[in-house]
Amino acid sequence: MEEKITGSDALWRSLIEEGVDTVFGYPGGQIMPVYDRHCDYADKIRHILVRHEQGAIHAAQGYARIKGRPGVVLVTSGPGATNVVTGVADAMTDSTPIVVISGQVPSGALGTDAFQEADVIGLTAPITKWNYQIRRPEEVGWAIARAFYIARTGRPGPVVLDFTKDAQVGLTDFRYEPCQFIRSYVPDPSPSEQMVEKAAHMLDEAERPFCVFGQGVTISGAEKELAEFLSKGDIPAGSTLLGLSALPSGFPLYRGMIGMHGNVAPNILTNECDVLIAVGMRFDDRVTGTVSTYARQAKVIHIDIDKSELGKIITPEVALRGDAREVLARLTRKMQPRKRSEWTRAHLRCESVEKEKVIDPEVHPGSGFLKMGEVVDRVAEATGGKAVIVTDVGQNQMMAARYSRFARSRSFLSSGGLGTMGFGLPAAIGAKVADPGREVCLFVGDGGIQMTLQEFGTIMQDGIGVKMILLNNNWLGNVRQWQELFFKERYSQTRMLNPDYGMIASAYGIPSRIVKDRSELDGALREMLSTDRPFLLDVHVEEEGMVMPMIPPGKGIHEIMLTENEWFS
Amino acid sequence: MENEEIKEYTVLIYTENEIGLLSQISNVFTRRSLSIWSMSAGATAHEGVHNITIVTEGTERKVRQAAEQIEKRVDVIKVFFYTDDKIVYRELALYKISTERFLGCNDIEGLLSRYGARIVEMNRKFTVIQKTGYTEETQALYDELEPFGILQFIRSGRIAVSRAVQEPVFKFLEKREKARKQLNK
Numbered sequence: 118m119e120e121k122i123t124g125s126d127a128l129w130r131s132l133i134e135e136g137v138d139t140v141f142g143y144p145g146g147q148i149m150p151v152y153d154r155h156c157d158y159a160d161k162i163r164h165i166l167v168r169h170e171q172g173a174i175h176a177a178q179g180y181a182r183i184k185g186r187p188g189v190v191l192v193t194s195g196p197g198a199t200n201v202v203t204g205v206a207d208a209m210t211d212s213t214p215i216v217v218i219s220g221q222v223p224s225g226a227l228g229t230d231a232f233q234e235a236d237v238i239g240l241t242a243p244i245t246k247w248n249y250q251i252r253r254p255e256e257v258g259w260a261i262a263r264a265f266y267i268a269r270t271g272r273p274g275p276v277v278l279d280f281t282k283d284a285q286v287g288l289t290d291f292r293y294e295p296c297q298f299i300r301s302y303v304p305d306p307s308p309s310e311q312m313v314e315k316a317a318h319m320l321d322e323a324e325r326p327f328c329v330f331g332q333g334v335t336i337s338g339a340e341k342e343l344a345e346f347l348s349k350g351d352i353p354a355g356s357t358l359l360g361l362s363a364l365p366s367g368f369p370l371y372r373g374m375i376g377m378h379g380n381v382a383p384n385i386l387t388n389e390c391d392v393l394i395a396v397g398m399r400f401d402d403r404v405t406g407t408v409s410t411y412a413r414q415a416k417v418i419h420i421d422i423d424k425s426e427l428g429k430i431i432t433p434e435v436a437l438r439g440d441a442r443e444v445l446a447r448l449t450r451k452m453q454p455r456k457r458s459e460w461t462r463a464h465l466r467c468e469s470v471e472k473e474k475v476i477d478p479e480v481h482p483g484s485g486f487l488k489m490g491e492v493v494d495r496v497a498e499a500t501g502g503k504a505v506i507v508t509d510v511g512q513n514q515m516m517a518a519r520y521s522r523f524a525r526s527r528s529f530l531s532s533g534g535l536g537t538m539g540f541g542l543p544a545a546i547g548a549k550v551a552d553p554g555r556e557v558c559l560f561v562g563d564g565g566i567q568m569t570l571q572e573f574g575t576i577m578q579d580g581i582g583v584k585m586i587l588l589n590n591n592w593l594g595n596v597r598q599w600q601e602l603f604f605k606e607r608y609s610q611t612r613m614l615n616p617d618y619g620m621i622a623s624a625y626g627i628p629s630r631i632v633k634d635r636s637e638l639d640g641a642l643r644e645m646l647s648t649d650r651p652f653l654l655d656v657h658v659e660e661e662g663m664v665m666p667m668i669p670p671g672k673g674i675h676e677i678m679l680t681e682n683e684w685f686s
Numbered sequence: 687m688e689n690e691e692i693k694e695y696t697v698l699i700y701t702e703n704e705i706g707l708l709s710q711i712s713n714v715f716t717r718r719s720l721s722i723w724s725m726s727a728g729a730t731a732h733e734g735v736h737n738i739t740i741v742t743e744g745t746e747r748k749v750r751q752a753a754e755q756i757e758k759r760v761d762v763i764k765v766f767f768y769t770d771d772k773i774v775y776r777e778l779a780l781y782k783i784s785t786e787r788f789l790g791c792n793d794i795e796g797l798l799s800r801y802g803a804r805i806v807e808m809n810r811k812f813t814v815i816q817k818t819g820y821t822e823e824t825q826a827l828y829d830e831l832e833p834f835g836i837l838q839f840i841r842s843g844r845i846a847v848s849r850a851v852q853e854p855v856f857k858f859l860e861k862r863e864k865a866r867k868q869l870n871k
Contacts, residue, residue, distance in 0.1 A: 242710050243717070247760045267760055298869050300862045301702050301763040425754035 121288040124254030125154040128218065128280070131261035132162060134293040137189050139163045139180060139550055141173040145193025147233060148220030150285040152191075165550060165579055168571035170197050172543040174204025175569070178213045179547025182530055183505060183555075185338075187214040187268045188547065194220040195233030198279070199240065203537055205275045206244040210534030211359060212332060214273035216264045217241075223283040224252045237279045246274035252281050254289035259296075266296035271304030272423040273336060306422065308437040308444060316418045316435045317451035319392050325460045326352045327390035329375055329383070329404070332359035332533075333397015333421060339442035340526045343396065344368065346449040351457045353464065355383025357398050359533040362523035366502065372464050376404045377668045378515040381471040381685055382464035384674040387412050389463065394418040397441040400430035401534065410673030420444050467685075474679040475665050480520065486659035487635055489513065489588050493520035496558055496586060499642045504556035504584075505530060505548050509541030509565030511595035513588045515664040517560040539568030545583040546575055556646065558584045563615050564593045573625040582649040590660045591615055598663050602681065603670075622653040629653035694723075695749045696775060696846045697756075697767045699738040700730070700855045704761040711738060711762075714755045720744050724777070726843030732856060735763065741844050764855045768848060775846035779824035780806075781815045781831055782838040788813050791834065801827045812837055 122130070128151055132140070140162055144152045155164060167173040170192045177188030192201055198219035208215045222231040241248050247267045251260050257280075264276040320326055334343050340363050347354050347370045355375040356363065364371045373380030375387065387393060393415040398404070405411040408430060419426075419433035420441055427436040437444050479490035493516050496504070502522035507530040508514040514531055523529065530548055532540035545559040566587055576583060593611040600608050622629040632641045632654060645652040666685065667678045677685040701707050708727065715722050723741040730737050742749060749767050757765040785808060791797065798804060803817035817827050824841055847853075 238706060239709070242706060243713050298866050299760060300859070300866070302760045303862075423758070425751070425758050429751060429754075 122291050123150065123154065124251070124257050124280070124284045124287050124289060125151040126157075127254060127257035127289055127291050128261065128285075129154055129158040129162065130291060131258050131293055132189065133158065134295070135261065135265045136186070137162055139165065140189045140191050141165045141167055141176045141180070141547065142191030143167055143170050143173055143193070143197060145197045145220065145233070147194035147222055147282050148191065148197070148280070148285070150282065151218070151220070151280070164191075165546070165575065167543065168574045169569065170200035171203060171539065172546075172569055172572045172575065174201040174208070174215065174217065175537075175540050175543035176547035176550070176575075177215055178204060178208055178211075178540075179507065179530055179544030180551040181213050181215060181547075183527055183548045183551035185336075185527070187216050187265055190215065190217040192217070192219050193233065194222055194237070195235045197233075198237045199235055202240060202244070203535075205241055205277065207532050207535040207537045207540065208275040209244045209246070211532065212273050212336060213275065214268040215275040216261075216268050217275065217277045219277065219279050220285070221250065221279045221281045224281045225283070227281070237277065241277045244275070245277050248277040248279070250279040250281065251284050254284050254287035257284070257289070258291060258293050262294060262296040263299070266299070267302070271302070304422075305440065306424070306438045308439045312435055312437055313444070313447050314451055316394075316437060317448055319416060319418060319435065320350055320352070320394065320448075321453045321455070323392035324457070325390045325463070326350060326392040326394065326457075327383075327386045327415075328352050328354035328394045328396060329357065329387065329398060330354060330360045330363060330396040331357040331398025332363075333441045334360060334363040335526055337397065337422070337440045337442040339397070339440075339445050340364070342442050342445040342449065346445045346452075349449055349454050350452055351455050351461055352394070353386060353461055355379065355386070357401070357404055357533070358518055358531060359529075360398065361518060361521075362526055362528035365524055366522040370461065374518055375674075376401075377406070378519065378664050378666065380467075380519075381666055381677055382467035384668065384677060385467050385685075386464060388414065388673070388675045390415050392416050392418065394420070395431075395433075396420045396445065397422075399423075399426045405430065406668045406672055406674040406676070410675070470679070470685060471666065474683065479665075487632070487638065487656060489516040489590075489658050489662050490520045491635075492586065492588060492638065492656050492658065493517050493560065495638055495642060497522040499639070499646055500556055500558060504528070504558045505552070507531070507541055507545040507548055507557060507559045509559075509561040510536045510538045511562050511565065511593070512590075512598065512662065512664050513541075513560045513562040513565070513594075515595075516588070519664075538565040541565055542569045542585065543572050543575075545585070546572060546581050549581050549583045550579075553582070556584065557582075558586060560586050560588060562594060563587060563589045563591065563613055566618075570621065573622065573627060576627060576651045577625040580650075582651050584645050584651070585653045587618060587653065587655045588658050589615065589618070589655055590658050590662060592660060594662065595664070597661075601661075601663075618653060618655045627651050627653055629655060631655045631657065633657045690745050690747070692743060692745055693769055694741065694743050695767045695769060696773055696844060697740040697742060697749070697753060697765065698846065698848070699740065699756060699765050700763040701736050701738060702761040702763065703729075703734055703736050707759065707761055708738065710759055711740075711756055714752050715740070715742060718748055718752055720748060720752055724843035726845055732859065735855070735859070739843065739845050764858055766848065766854070768846070773846040773848050775820075775844050776818045777821060777824065777844050778842040779817050779819075779827070780838075780840045781817070781828065781836055782812050783815070783831055783834045783836055785810060785813045787834045797830060801830075803827060
């Protein structure tokens with residue numbers, strides 16, 4: 118007979134069995150027994166103490182997306198749990214494997230409006246892949262095994278385990294069995310040979326095939342398979358925001374980012390191709406613009422592991438439900454090698470227009486205020502495209518996405534689907550913890566940084582060497598841009614009076630530098646990148662900078678604004 | 687182009703017996719502003735498998751999307767949706783009326799047999815009549831009984847079986863059982 122252990126011990130041992138090495142969290146009353154037991158497991162599992170639970174989950178998201186393994190969050194009941202809700206929703210939309218463990222009042226007190234009781238299961242049900250309330254210590258191993266299996270398999274996503282206090286302190290036998298099978302859950306679908314052949318045939322017959330890919334490529338580890346597929350068929354491709362870095366920026370058939378602020382060429386090619394093959398992406402409205410004019414001329418092949426995405430927005434000619442890596446490999450084998458020299462040059466005109474009208478003025482303005490794109494470009498230069506680029510949400514995000522360069526996969530981290538301001542700083546912390554050997558550069562605006570500024574404390578306490586590049590324009594820039602373009606320049610509540618960020622950083626012992634002039638930028642970047650320590654670079658950029666090109670809301674992807682008063686034609 | 691006609695659909699949902707699934711399922715409907723006209727739930731003959739039957743109204747596209755979102759829940763086994771012509775369905779109605787006034791009716795037996803209804807309980811104070819059928823039929827009997835003064839009337843949600851010879855959910859479960867055995871080898 119084995120010795121009995123507490124539910125809290127069972128939790129830590131289960132996490133160790135799952136290979137967890139890091140937990141992001143914040144203690145509180147109803148999770149104290151679990152925290153108490155951590156003292157005995159601290160040599161195996163590192164706990165990063167954040168300054169707000171929202172920081173814990175965004176950090177875990179950053180960790181998960183760099184590692185490709187579930188990020189783990191530990192918080193208390195009630196407000197501890199409700200503070201992670203935004204991150205849970207974010208992880209759900211962006212398919213990020215997360216396991217949240219929240220404390221809960223003792224099971225006898227459930228439903229009595231006890232102190233710090235919240236209906237966490239009810240609150241998180243629509244925004245989790247699975248959730249479960251652990252009310253008995255015997256359930257801990259089973260629930261953790263199931264949680265990790267569900268979070269990481271199929272289309273990954275967040276799982277919440279609500280852990281009552283009596284289950285934390287109660288005694289149980291313990292033997293860990295990883296979960297490998299759930300009857301009602303099929304995470305590894307595979308399309309029939311017939312469907313793969315049909316898709317291959319469509320591609321063989323196509324004169325102007327175009328590929329759009331998303332994060333599914335990264336999640337399934339299909340980077341090599343994607344490159345081989347594109348090369349064999351001579352098929353040009355564009356990436357979604359979250360697909361960025363799955364192909365190296367210099368890949369010959371890579372045409373840039375699609376969508377609202379994407380590059381001109383891949384948007385135009387989408388509406389000119391005869392076969393559109395979509396890989397691991399979900400036709401978000403920021404990608405499609407008006408759906409009724411999106412790729413109407415094209416036959417669509419859609420590869421996705423999530424059945425509910427197939428036909429949700431765009432009805433495909435061929436739907437291939439499966440893992441991107443496996444399906445791409447099979448498709449490449451079936452497909453004939455082709456050269457399409459005319460079609461693979463079709464983007465050149467778009468590219469030269471975009472370069473002249475948008476990119477050059479943004480990246481090489483020569484004089485005047487510093488531009489956001491210019492800063493991103495200099496960072497890409499200084500890091501050789503090898504850094505992990507993390508963004509917040511807004512103009513900083515779009516500029517970072519447009520002007521960063523990527524040499525390897527899993528180099529771009531951003532809140533795509535939910536668009537959560539305040540994501541960037543903690544996500545960068547998580548990314549650096551996941552891979553301390555890589556440079557992690559955060560682009561953040563003066564709005565977003567103040568939503569999670571308290572995480573400077575986490576950086577200080579754990580000595581996390583993230584490089585924070587603040588694109589400071591004294592505005593909520595993206596909303597300001599929309600107000601200028603679509604709300605008759607009525608700037609409602611977007612002007613921001615900013616604090617002295619250098620003083621804040623120095624209060625936390627974080628070195629910083631203000632850059633106001635172009636001539637100081639490269640030197641400041643060298644200083645920032647010269648050590649492993651955290652650094653804040655407060656770059657004062659042009660106040661009224663705009664992200665262009667832009668497909669305005671309600672327009673099709675062929676209707677592209679190049680400047681405030683010029684459209685692509 | 688897909689059919690955008692709004693129709694009545696019966697959604698058959700097979701689930702593992704897990705707490706909280708019912709609210710997750712109804713959430714999927716409310717989030718897409720699909721009304722739930724009726725809902726009924728119960729155990730199936732297959733051990734551990736439960737059935738939830740929901741009647742809703744919407745375009746095929748919207749109902750299919752809801753069905754796929756429901757099937758995506760980990761503890762949901764399979765979801766099917768049908769137009770009325772693809773299923774055999776019934777609902778159950780109970781009518782409570784005053785026994786004294788009911789006995790004053792000239793042709794009780796004729797009325798009940800015309801509607802295929804029967805008395806399930808009778809005491810001095812009240813009589814309970816049971817009828818199965820379509821909504822229109824249970825409503826028609828209601829209208830006939832109304833002159834006697836209906837004390838209480840309750841109608842159940844719809845239950846339905848598909849016109850397919852075999853329920854595909856059980857085939858799926860057999861396949862999964864094979865997969866499980868393969869894994870344990």
